[in-house]
Amino acid sequence: MEKIIIIVGPTAVGKTSLSVKLAKELQGEIISGDSMQVYKEMSIGTAKVKEEEKEGIPHHLVDCYSFDEEYNVKIFQEKAREEIKKMHEKGILPIICGGTGLYIKSMLYDYQFEDQKQDESFMRYLQSRSNDELWGLLNIIDPKSCETIHHNNRQRVVRALCMAHEGKKKSSIIEEQEHKPIYDAYIIGLTMDRDRLYERINKRVDIMMEEGLFEEIDHLQKQKENVWELQSFQGIGYKEWKDYFLHNESKEFCVEKIKKNSRNFAKRQYTWFNNQMDVHWYDVENQDFQQKLMEDVKKWLNRQ
Structure with a gap:
């Protein structure tokens, strides 16, 4: 190497x-x-x-x-x-x-890193939510991702939510690699x-x-x-x-x-x-x- x-x-x-x-x-x-x-x-x-x-x-x-x-x-x-x-x-x-x-x-x-499609209506929904609300949502949808993402890191929380929304959880993608x-x-x-x-x-x-x-x-x-x-x-x-x-x-x-x-x-x-x-x-x-x-x-x- x-x-x-x-x-x-x-x-x-x-x-x-x-x-x-x-x-x-x-x-x-x-x-x-x-x-x-x-x-x-x-x-x-x-x-x-x-x-x-x-x-x-x-x-x-x-x-x-x-x-x-x-x-x-x-x-x-x-x-x-x-x-x-x-x-x-x-x-x-x-x-x-x-x-x-x-x-x-x-x-x-x-x-x-997988390319993500942008769902505009879902993004608008996420943008209208507070950091605490986004974190709570991720904790329900993909709790394993919450172990490695800081709850105030809005960008990474939103990205993980978008991945789950597209049908593949961030934690699952990581585990496959x-x-x-x-x-x-x-x-x-x-x-x-x-x-x-x-x-x-x-x-x-x-x-x-x-x-x-x-x-x-x-x-x-x-x-x-x-x-x-x-x-x-x-x-x-x-x-x-x-x-x-x-x-x-x-x-x-x-x-x-x-x-x-x-x-x-x-x-x-x-x-x-x-x-x-x-x-x-x-x-x-x-x-x-x-x-x-x-x-x-x-x-x-x-x-x-």
Whole structure:
């Protein structure tokens, strides 16, 4: 199987800088496994890699779509596999750097996504229901899917309901697939003391505000009607501003909400990756972690 490196871990732990270091050392290029950095107009709230941070290393699946275009796990799977194929043909090592667990898993394993027909009347019915009502409906129709979907992830709940409506439950489709990896992947997980990680996350949000996060969102929400319904505006750092622009909350409240949601997301990321993948964890606070990591990766690369 073709070899790839995957770097996972919570936000603000240092994945970007490590990915660049590995790419320079191992003649690699980087594929973003992030669901938000693809949007050209959304840079600050997505903590998008800056040009100077790339250090000349090509980055793929960054700045590819406008914020009002559709981008989902199926598109990511297709595009990421295309990039991996091109890199292997050129003798380049693909390094996938990301935080979106489902995206990484869809690329690594033999997931197959079925095309869905759109039943407009059913979609209108779903759009008129609250998150709690949709979750309750899915719990009746396909309770097994509820085990892997967060009840506030409206997009995924709606997708599962549409699949069931078309006659094939999401859980049944997943059970029919073997879920075998299609690449030989070395999965690097970065970790650190939780309290210090949360301090980093809080500081990162403060820096985003200094860099112009509010101005970025203010500009975008003027460009498009119903901007809060776009998939791109469901990401942490963006969705929290809705109440401010509806004059329901203060700017300070929204900033604190971003920090809280980011910390909670970091907790969920640890749990998800521990349960879903064979991750080699490295504590970034250990002085020799990069040396140890590099030794491990080189051993793996030399293994037939």
